[in-house]
Amino acid sequence: xxxxxxxxxxxxGGVLLAILVLVVLVPMVWGFGLAFRSNEEIARIGGLSLHTxxxxxxxxxxxxxxxxxxxxxxxxxxTVFVCLSVTVVSLMVNSLAAYAFARMSFRGRSLFFGLIVxxxxxxxxxxxxxxxxxxxxxxxxxxxASLIVPFAASGFGIFFMRQFFAGVPRExxxxxxIDGCGRxxxxxxxxxxxxxxxxxxxxxxxxxxQWDSFLVPVTxxxxxxxxxxxxxxxNLYAHIxxxxxxxxAAGMVIGAVPVIAVFLFTQRYYIAGITTTxxxx
Amino acid sequence: MSAPRHTxxxxxxxxxxxxxxxxxxxxxxxxxxxxxIDLFYLSLCKANILGRTRFLGLDNxxxxxxxxxxxxxxxxxxxxxxxVVVVQTALAxxxxxxxxxxxxxxxxxxxxxxxxxxxxxxxxxxxWKFIYDPDVGLINSVLQFLHLPRTGFLANPSQALGSLIAxxxxxxxxxxxxxxxxxxxxxxxxxxxxxAIEGARxxxxxxxxxxxxxxxVLLFVIVVxxxxxxxxxxTPVFVMTQGGPxxxxxxxxxxxxxxxxxxxxxxxxSAVAVFMFLFVLVINLVQLRLGRERDA
Numbered sequence: 001x002x003x004x005x006x007x008x009x010x011x012x013g014g015v016l017l018a019i020l021v022l023v024v025l026v027p028m029v030w031g032f033g034l035a036f037r038s039n040e041e042i043a044r045i046g047g048l049s050l051h052t053x054x055x056x057x058x059x060x061x062x063x064x065x066x067x068x069x070x071x072x073x074x075x076x077x078x079t080v081f082v083c084l085s086v087t088v089v090s091l092m093v094n095s096l097a098a099y100a101f102a103r104m105s106f107r108g109r110s111l112f113f114g115l116i117v118x119x120x121x122x123x124x125x126x127x128x129x130x131x132x133x134x135x136x137x138x139x140x141x142x143x144x145a146s147l148i149v150p151f152a153a154s155g156f157g158i159f160f161m162r163q164f165f166a167g168v169p170r171e172x173x174x175x176x177x178i179d180g181c182g183r184x185x186x187x188x189x190x191x192x193x194x195x196x197x198x199x200x201x202x203x204x205x206x207x208x209x210q211w212d213s214f215l216v217p218v219t220x221x222x223x224x225x226x227x228x229x230x231x232x233x234x235n236l237y238a239h240i241x242x243x244x245x246x247x248x249a250a251g252m253v254i255g256a257v258p259v260i261a262v263f264l265f266t267q268r269y270y271i272a273g274i275t276t277t278x279x280x281x
Numbered sequence: 282m283s284a285p286r287h288t289x290x291x292x293x294x295x296x297x298x299x300x301x302x303x304x305x306x307x308x309x310x311x312x313x314x315x316x317x318i319d320l321f322y323l324s325l326c327k328a329n330i331l332g333r334t335r336f337l338g339l340d341n342x343x344x345x346x347x348x349x350x351x352x353x354x355x356x357x358x359x360x361x362x363x364x365v366v367v368v369q370t371a372l373a374x375x376x377x378x379x380x381x382x383x384x385x386x387x388x389x390x391x392x393x394x395x396x397x398x399x400x401x402x403x404x405x406x407x408x409w410k411f412i413y414d415p416d417v418g419l420i421n422s423v424l425q426f427l428h429l430p431r432t433g434f435l436a437n438p439s440q441a442l443g444s445l446i447a448x449x450x451x452x453x454x455x456x457x458x459x460x461x462x463x464x465x466x467x468x469x470x471x472x473x474x475x476x477a478i479e480g481a482r483x484x485x486x487x488x489x490x491x492x493x494x495x496x497x498v499l500l501f502v503i504v505v506x507x508x509x510x511x512x513x514x515x516t517p518v519f520v521m522t523q524g525g526p527x528x529x530x531x532x533x534x535x536x537x538x539x540x541x542x543x544x545x546x547x548x549x550x551s552a553v554a555v556f557m558f559l560f561v562l563v564i565n566l567v568q569l570r571l572g573r574e575r576d577a
Binding site: 013016017020021023024025026027028030031032034042043045046047048052093094096097099100101104105106109112115116119121122123125126127128129130131132133134149150151152153154155158183184208211212214215218219230233234237245248249251252255256259260263264267271274 | 308460550557
């Protein structure tokens with residue numbers, strides 16, 4: 001509240017903010033807390049007391065059960081591999097294109113850029129059926145490539161990096177020419193290091209987006225050995241352990257903790273990315 | 282985009298720019314642009330998931346008009362969209378105005394509010410599935426504590442859509458608070474000082490200074506929320522309700538997916554997707570039109 005606000009408004013606003021803190025935190029504390037109690041205990045919760053939130057007898061048993069049920073090493077390996085691959089490859093592919101659109105003149109530039117930017121308004125959900133057909137015709141069904149290759153470039157990533165490259169002073173180009181630096185070398189040796197902040201921001205957005213990805217892997221991957229974490233959690237519920245709330249809660253914790261940690265350590269970059277572009281992870 | 286200006290590099294042009302954009306064009310062409318064309322084509326075909334397609338014309342769209350499932354799905358989608366756009370946008374805006382200050386405390390609040398945005402949608406969906414659970418759920422525990430009858434929430438046809446909406450708003454609202462905050466940062470401080478000198482009270486200041494200057498951001502948020510609330514809700518429906526009970530949460534995006542991948546009718550599913558996209562696009566254009574007119 002700015003100075004001079006009426007006390008009533010201040011109080012009303014303060015109450016709303018406090019309620020929202022509870023609305024945000026209480027479900028998470030309760031839900032993630034389920035991971036540390038047995039199913040018998042969860043079944044006895046009922047009513048409200050301290051033990052609605054605090055385990056009577058805390059246990060890590062659910063985590064070992066979850067790790068065994070999904071073969072945690074393989075699932076995490078696959079998930080991290082896919083997230084990192086998409087992040088690294090798309091940063092390279094998008095930056096290259098973004099640089100060309102920002103700083104090179106060539107025939108068809110506006111047309112290509114317009115087409116690429118236009119794809120930003122298309123949610124993947126709308127295109128899942130024809131995308132499935134492309135992936136199938138390319139023989140990529142059930143492969144990790146089906147989760148990586150289609151996301152190796154994006155209109156959003158190109159647009160985001162172009163904004164940065166367009167702002168680099170032209171004098172830098174000229175200095176590079178005078179020093180006899182070729183364009184490819186100029187790009188990799190000078191511009192890319194200069195673009196560290198936007199690259200980290202975009203990388204974070206892409207990584208978290210991939211970690212969150214569900215529609216694509218649930219549609220393209222049915223083989224257990226190529227399953228990513230979010231699908232593995234869902235499949236536990238769908239196939240075997242419908243009533244095993246404690247087990248699924250452990251899966252929820254494993255699914256959420258890494259991204260919460262990444263967010264808390266990098267929120268400066270992450271929020272900067274959102275506020276400059278308005279694109280959700 | 283601005284016209285290409287003189288570039289310092291000698292021998293500009295040539296094949297090099299095309300080599301730079303080739304990988305991106307290839308990926309986007311093959312996995313976005315071609316699928317767009319294929320989607321429109323498929324929507325005009327009798328096609329099943331196993332690969333047989335036969336050109337039909339507009340039959341799928343005619344079938345949409347008479348399908349009760351589609352009508353039900355469209356109705357649910359419209360309710361979901363209308364409520365989310367209004368409630369979520371209002372909440373995000375009000376909170377943005379309240380936490381605008383740069384103080385450490387407000388910074389901590391912003392971080393807390395942002396947590397649901399960060400956690401994966403699958404996780405958030407299971408979280409709320411359990412919170413709503415008729416036996417062990419948190420809300421039913423509270424109801425029991427208050428000596429109120431337990432209720433089904435996601436299992437109850439008259440409560441499921443509202444419960445789904447609440448969970449989705451919980452997950453997403455703070456994201457748009459951040460967008461509003463970035464818009465608020467752009468407003469020059471001097472304007473507030475002027476308003477204060479003119480004797481404007483805080484509420485008047487918000488009404489006559491902040492809101493008019495925030496109009497473009499507000500419009501952007503409404504347009505994005507409209508698209509998100511129609512298209513980006515597959516995961517919560519899939520995890521929490523699978524479209525049930527009795528189809529009350531069978532939103533278009535889920536209806537599309539299950540028609541394609543459970544029933545196998547990708548021709549009809551593509552018609553649903555085309556409809557869904559054009560539907561949102563038309564609403565977005567109307568929103569932009571109305572927003573611009575007010576601007577003038």
